[in-house]
Amino acid sequence: MKIIEVDHYDQMSQEAAKIISEAVCSNPRTVLGLATGGTPLGTYKYLARDHQLNQTSYTQVHTVNLDEYVGKAADHQQSYAYYMNTHLFKPVGIPHTQTHLPDGLAVNLKDEADRYNQTIQTLGGVDLQVLGIGKNGHIGFNEPGTSFDSETHLVHLTASTRKANATYFSTESDVPTQAITMGIATIMRASQILLLVSGIDKAEILYQCLFGEVDEQIPATILQTHPHVTVIADQEALTIVKEKSEA
Numbered sequence: 001m002k003i004i005e006v007d008h009y010d011q012m013s014q015e016a017a018k019i020i021s022e023a024v025c026s027n028p029r030t031v032l033g034l035a036t037g038g039t040p041l042g043t044y045k046y047l048a049r050d051h052q053l054n055q056t057s058y059t060q061v062h063t064v065n066l067d068e069y070v071g072k073a074a075d076h077q078q079s080y081a082y083y084m085n086t087h088l089f090k091p092v093g094i095p096h097t098q099t100h101l102p103d104g105l106a107v108n109l110k111d112e113a114d115r116y117n118q119t120i121q122t123l124g125g126v127d128l129q130v131l132g133i134g135k136n137g138h139i140g141f142n143e144p145g146t147s148f149d150s151e152t153h154l155v156h157l158t159a160s161t162r163k164a165n166a167t168y169f170s171t172e173s174d175v176p177t178q179a180i181t182m183g184i185a186t187i188m189r190a191s192q193i194l195l196l197v198s199g200i201d202k203a204e205i206l207y208q209c210l211f212g213e214v215d216e217q218i219p220a221t222i223l224q225t226h227p228h229v230t231v232i233a234d235q236e237a238l239t240i241v242k243e244k245s246e247a
């Protein structure tokens with residue numbers, strides 16, 4: 001794993017946007033794998049700014065998102081589709097037909113998970129996957145204990161994940177209980193992974209992710225076995241990594 005150490009969130013976001021826009025410039029048909037949550041928001045802001053300033057073209061880019069809540073329509077403000085349209089797809093001009101997320105309103109959610117997995121394969125797989133990390137080590141919505149062999153699937157969200165994501169809802173009970181997520185095997189097939197980690201809340205899990213035993217109880221530890229991972233982490237997130245390396 002390559003670790004890029006930065007001072008703070010804003011610098012992490014700028015560095016990440018630079019890597020993504022360079023990938024798109026060198027291959028205009030890049031398939032981007034994208035994440036939601038608070039962590040990549042700054043990155044999307046810088047991508048939108050870069051698009052305006054430098055006319056970086058996204059007209060041929062395809063995107064696949066990691067996950068979507070069950071029960072939220074794409075035009076619902078708390079769906080991940082709405083988040084992506086607002087923060088990235090519209091600002092940089094990715095044609096709607098080239099942006100893909102699971103359908104959280106599908107009648108048969110297991111079939112929808114299979115369909116979405118197939119969509120990713122039909123696109124030829126993900127060239128560059130952006131990842132955040134949950135405090136319990138989840139990637140996408142793959143909660144602790146998820147098989148490393150998992151493909152896109154339906155998940156029941158843990159209480160801790162629903163609590164962590166409650167900031168985006170009026171009350172914790174509004175947070176959906178299920179989601180469709182790319183599986184860990186699906187994520188690991190990406191040619192390149194860009195893991196973004198910011199803040200003191202992520203310091204313990206970042207240490208585990210980088211140096212802990214590879215274990216299904218901490219899904220992100222599987223990233224140690226991927227051949228092309230770049231981690232961009234800020235000083236707060238690196239606190240424990242640094243404490244242990246100095247001890």
Ligand SMILES: N[C@@H]1[C@@H](O)[C@H](O)[C@@H](COP(=O)(O)O)O[C@@H]1O
Pocket residue numbers: 035036037038039040066067131132133134135139140141161165
């Ligand atoms: N499904 C998302 C993940 O893709 C994200 O990485 C994680 C961390 O979110 P945040 O960046 O807000 O800390 O939360 C959610 O559960």
